[in-house]
Amino acid sequence: MTQVVVNGHASTLDEVARLAGVSKATASRALNGRSKVSAKAQAAVVDAARELGYTPNGAARSLVMQRTGSVAVILPESDERVFSDPFFARMLHAVARSLRERDLQLVLLLAQPGDEDRMLLYLRGRYVDGAIVASHHRDDRLAEHLSDLGLPCVFIGAPWIGAERVPVVDSDNAGAAAQAVRVLIDGGRRTIATIAGPRDMRAGHDRLAGWRQELDAAGLDSSRVAHGDFTEHSGTTACAELLDADGGSDIDGIFAASDLMALGAMRELGARGIRVPDDVAIVGYDDLGVAERTQPPLTTLRNPIDQMVTEAVRLLVEAIAQGGRGAPRRVVFVPELVRRDTV
Amino acid sequence: MTQVVVNGHASTLDEVARLAGVSKATASRALNGRSKVSAKAQAAVVDAARELGYTPNGAARSLVMQRTGSVAVILPESDERVFSDPFFARMLHAVARSLRERDLQLVLLLAQPGDEDRMLLYLRGRYVDGAIVASHHRDDRLAEHLSDLGLPCVFIGAPWIGAERVPVVDSDNAGAAAQAVRVLIDGGRRTIATIAGPRDMRAGHDRLAGWRQELDAAGLDSSRVAHGDFTEHSGTTACAELLDADGGSDIDGIFAASDLMALGAMRELGARGIRVPDDVAIVGYDDLGVAERTQPPLTTLRNPIDQMVTEAVRLLVEAIAQGGRGAPRRVVFVPELVRRDTV
DNA sequence: AGCAGCGGTGGAATCGATTCCACCATCGGT
DNA sequence: ACCGATGGTGGAATCGATTCCACCGCTGCT
Numbered sequence: 027m028t029q030v031v032v033n034g035h036a037s038t039l040d041e042v043a044r045l046a047g048v049s050k051a052t053a054s055r056a057l058n059g060r061s062k063v064s065a066k067a068q069a070a071v072v073d074a075a076r077e078l079g080y081t082p083n084g085a086a087r088s089l090v091m092q093r094t095g096s097v098a099v100i101l102p103e104s105d106e107r108v109f110s111d112p113f114f115a116r117m118l119h120a121v122a123r124s125l126r127e128r129d130l131q132l133v134l135l136l137a138q139p140g141d142e143d144r145m146l147l148y149l150r151g152r153y154v155d156g157a158i159v160a161s162h163h164r165d166d167r168l169a170e171h172l173s174d175l176g177l178p179c180v181f182i183g184a185p186w187i188g189a190e191r192v193p194v195v196d197s198d199n200a201g202a203a204a205q206a207v208r209v210l211i212d213g214g215r216r217t218i219a220t221i222a223g224p225r226d227m228r229a230g231h232d233r234l235a236g237w238r239q240e241l242d243a244a245g246l247d248s249s250r251v252a253h254g255d256f257t258e259h260s261g262t263t264a265c266a267e268l269l270d271a272d273g274g275s276d277i278d279g280i281f282a283a284s285d286l287m288a289l290g291a292m293r294e295l296g297a298r299g300i301r302v303p304d305d306v307a308i309v310g311y312d313d314l315g316v317a318e319r320t321q322p323p324l325t326t327l328r329n330p331i332d333q334m335v336t337e338a339v340r341l342l343v344e345a346i347a348q349g350g351r352g353a354p355r356r357v358v359f360v361p362e363l364v365r366r367d368t369v
Numbered sequence: 370m371t372q373v374v375v376n377g378h379a380s381t382l383d384e385v386a387r388l389a390g391v392s393k394a395t396a397s398r399a400l401n402g403r404s405k406v407s408a409k410a411q412a413a414v415v416d417a418a419r420e421l422g423y424t425p426n427g428a429a430r431s432l433v434m435q436r437t438g439s440v441a442v443i444l445p446e447s448d449e450r451v452f453s454d455p456f457f458a459r460m461l462h463a464v465a466r467s468l469r470e471r472d473l474q475l476v477l478l479l480a481q482p483g484d485e486d487r488m489l490l491y492l493r494g495r496y497v498d499g500a501i502v503a504s505h506h507r508d509d510r511l512a513e514h515l516s517d518l519g520l521p522c523v524f525i526g527a528p529w530i531g532a533e534r535v536p537v538v539d540s541d542n543a544g545a546a547a548q549a550v551r552v553l554i555d556g557g558r559r560t561i562a563t564i565a566g567p568r569d570m571r572a573g574h575d576r577l578a579g580w581r582q583e584l585d586a587a588g589l590d591s592s593r594v595a596h597g598d599f600t601e602h603s604g605t606t607a608c609a610e611l612l613d614a615d616g617g618s619d620i621d622g623i624f625a626a627s628d629l630m631a632l633g634a635m636r637e638l639g640a641r642g643i644r645v646p647d648d649v650a651i652v653g654y655d656d657l658g659v660a661e662r663t664q665p666p667l668t669t670l671r672n673p674i675d676q677m678v679t680e681a682v683r684l685l686v687e688a689i690a691q692g693g694r695g696a697p698r699r700v701v702f703v704p705e706l707v708r709r710d711t712v
Numbered sequence: 713a714g715c716a717g718c719g720g721t722g723g724a725a726t727c728g729a730t731t732c733c734a735c736c737a738t739c740g741g742t
Numbered sequence: 743a744c745c746g747a748t749g750g751t752g753g754a755a756t757c758g759a760t761t762c763c764a765c766c767g768c769t770g771c772t
Contacts, residue, residue, distance in 0.1 A: 036495065036519070038728060049752040054730060064750060084494030086728035089428040089757045105462050115452030122448065122479055131491050134477035136465055148474050151427030152379065381758060392722045397760060405719060429758030432727050
């Protein structure tokens with residue numbers, strides 16, 4: 027590799043052009059390859075660029091192109107959650123792959139609770155061409171802000187506020203929860219509790235609603251609810267709460283709104299000598315690896331993260347190409363039931 | 370909040386100035402507050418800016434200022450590892466806090482194994498003012514590349530190659546490992562094994578070296594080594610390997626190079642009916658939360674992540690201010706032993 | 713009254729790229 | 743031999759901010 031002569035500062039296109047004996051215009055054309063350049067000029071420019079270790083200045087380039095070549099992934103979530111929940115790991119992995127294919131740089135913005143303002147400033151500064159937003163809370167006005175901003179964006183999971191103003195890729199949380207309940211009922215269970223997610227999150231809310239709706243439709247009791255926060259520990263606590271409530275010992279089925287909570291619940295059941303699935307059947311949600319490794323392996327609903335992400339990136343790229351015009355679209359995927367041994 | 374009239378495009382300083390009835394120069398001064406502006410002009414500009422929902426264009430600004438106001442955190446690590454290892458969570462949390470205090474935007478770059486080139490292109494494009502690099506592998510030439518680039522950077526944990534060319538904030542892994550061994554010896558243990566980290570990572574290598582050196586100094590056997598990859602599962606496997614080797618049943622002390630591996634080892638010991646610390650004493654490494662919650666609570670070495678990060682950010686800001694000149698500094702923190710109940 | 717000094721101000725240069733537009737060869741066709 | 747395409751090229755405008763520098767009108771001093 028012929029290497030770089032830096033004399034203190036990064037080299038500019040002007041220097042490359044001078045060294046190659048052509049104008050800036052020709053140098054730019056030679057490097058970007060859009061327009062025709064003579065073979066001789068082409069070679070001279072490429073050599074000069076290599077010799078000087080030239081890389082275009084991003085600021086200058088995006089100033090004139092109105093494009094930065096990078097997109098933000100925004101996680102409006104405390105960072106403990108981001109790093110403890112396998113959902114995010116899987117999602118980021120998929121986003122990274124998807125963006126790589128399209129030659130875009132991923133910029134991850136961790137939006138701390140108190141820090142939204144700086145983040146918005148960053149986005150309004152047009153440091154990125156667009157944004158993908160995943161999972162957020164009830165009182166979050168991010169959708170409106172982004173929509174006001176005119177910054178192309180796609181939400182993974184519908185926001186509480188302003189969902190109609192932005193493109194959304196979602197999964198049918200309520201339908202999936204109903205599916206889980208149906209499986210439990212079909213397995214002969216009649217007293218079905220749920221360990222629900224946080225009330226202020228879409229996924230938590232909708233899965234609870236689906237559970238309730240399906241039980242009501244079947245004429246069964248839909249009052250046995252305990253809330254967790256999707257973590258294993260909260261699953262254990264919630265399960266204990268359910269079992270200790272009036273008539274808790276009647277419970278013969280549990281729908282947990284995440285696999286981690288299901289795992290926590292199974293630990294609690296195990297500790298009390300309650301057998302799964304003999305005494306209590308249990309269905310989780312997500313299927314991101316944990317479910318296969320529980321004892322026994324967990325029946326769950328596969329969260330179609332990869333598909334959602336692929337679609338989200340497709341929509342975002344489309345929106346960027348259109349300059350943000352075009353009606354907000356909405357795509358919904360349906361989670362698939364994965365039968366294992368807990369039901 | 371008076372809101373924003375967007376007529377398709379983001380508003381510019383020129384528009385603000387016109388609306389306020391002043392020149393661009395005065396408008397800029399009023400908004401940045403560096404130089405004196407009359408109270409009247411000041412108010413007019415601020416009002417106009419609010420009315421138009423003005424935010425400076427980042428590209429234009431950093432083009433002239435030679436400064437972007439954001440710094441990259443580079444994790445040259447597969448993203449499964451990034452999201453499964455609590456080390457990264459804690460580190461990012463600390464970095465985010467530290468940067469927030471200094472009004473810098475954090476940009477997280479996940480450097481996939483095959484993706485370094487795009488990342489380097491991004492860095493050479495000067496989209497960020499500096500970079501913090503954490504944890505990386507043996508064959509990684511990132512330090513050299515960054516040094517060639519002239520981009521201010523700080524490494525957390527010394528890189529294998531080119532460490533002398535970049536500022537480094539490190540912890541004394543070898544010294545800490547030696548400390549662990551000493552505690553085990555002082556507790557009367559004589560057959561001390563280690564579950565080491567990956568050979569191709571600094572932390573793995575140095576902790577192993579410290580363990581060996583201290584045992585050699587004490588005239589004890591330093592041949593009982595099994596390697597893991599810092600995860601819980603690998604700890605279980607490595608522990609089984611140690612116990613099943615020749616004379617494995619003599620082992621009465623284990624130093625694990627991470628708490629997660631220590632946890633995995635304890636599970637294996639438990640499964641075999643070997644008591645901790647009665648039969649085998651064990652010391653972990655990291656103390657990022659897991660260690661307090663093991664059964665019994667784990668004696669370990671506290672990885673001084675918060676301090677390292679704070680110092681790294683300090684050094685980086687300094688380097689940015691100096692324009693990257695100044696000799697690369699090196700700061701080393703000493704992990705502290707946290708006594709709990711496994712030794 | 714005259715002049716230095718200072719708070720404010722606007723015009724113009726600057727950062728480093730892309731791209732429009734005008735221009736000049738050269739070539740092929742009649 | 744002339745005329746219109748072409749294919750390449752460079753000068754200059756452009757993107758949107760910051761900042762240098764020249765300048766203006768005051769005040770306050772001698």
